[in-house]
Amino acid sequence: MIQRKNKKEKISKKRIEKLIRRLLIELGENPDKEGLVGTPARIAEMYQEIFAGYRMNDDELDVSFVNEETDAIVVKDIRFYSMCEHHMLPFYGKIQIVYIPSGKVFDISKLNHVVERYARRLQIQERLTRQIADAVIAGMGVKGISVIIEAKHLCMKIRGVRNDSSVITECNRGVMEQKEFREHVVPLIYTSAEPKLRSVV
Numbered sequence: 055m056i057q058r059k060n061k062k063e064k065i066s067k068k069r070i071e072k073l074i075r076r077l078l079i080e081l082g083e084n085p086d087k088e089g090l091v092g093t094p095a096r097i098a099e100m101y102q103e104i105f106a107g108y109r110m111n112d113d114e115l116d117v118s119f120v121n122e123e124t125d126a127i128v129v130k131d132i133r134f135y136s137m138c139e140h141h142m143l144p145f146y147g148k149i150q151i152v153y154i155p156s157g158k159v160f161d162i163s164k165l166n167h168v169v170e171r172y173a174r175r176l177q178i179q180e181r182l183t184r185q186i187a188d189a190v191i192a193g194m195g196v197k198g199i200s201v202i203i204e205a206k207h208l209c210m211k212i213r214g215v216r217n218d219s220s221v222i223t224e225c226n227r228g229v230m231e232q233k234e235f236r237e238h239v240v241p242l243i244y245t246s247a248e249p250k251l252r253s254v255v
């Protein structure tokens with residue numbers, strides 16, 4: 055099994071360029087023709103961005119808390135883009151997060167960071183849902199969290215069944231594993247009131 059020694063190390067653009075060039079030849083293309091000449095370099099550059107999650111540090115998830123009593127918090131429509139690990143094609147959509155803080159408040163932009171960290175790598179939707187829930191429970195001291203992801207998969211749209219349907223996955227952790235909590239809080243996700251972030255009394 056080939057594995058890179060240090061996962062935090064920047065991916066090698068030069069090596070990716072070579073691989074993409076090789077792939078273009080295998081596909082029957084001439085990688086030196088106009089239009090394709092810069093493609094391996096562009097893909098290598100793009101991969102650095104869309105697979106950046108592998109090299110995001112744990113300490114970037116550190117949160118500073120302010121003590122304050124709050125009830126459930128809903129963060130709606132966090133947009134994400136990821137790459138399916140079965141086909142290396144994009145899947146993308148929106149994430150809804152409901153969590154119950156434990157008397158501590160953290161900067162909500164940290165949730166975006168958690169999403170980016172796990173979305174910007176090869177993924178499957180079920181694992182992405184679970185990893186976000188687990189990271190917030192472990193790192194941010196919340197009492198419970200529900201993560202709901204609705205996504206479209208290009209590998210379903212452009213190949214195989216060619217179906218345009220969405221896939222919805224859900225993961226509940228902490229007190230949100232109890233049905234009565236979920237029944238009380240999760241419906242708030244589906245209200246359309248602005249602002250998108252709201253506190254529940």
Ligand SMILES: [Zn+2]
Nearest residue numbers: 138140141209
């Ligand atoms: Zn796929």
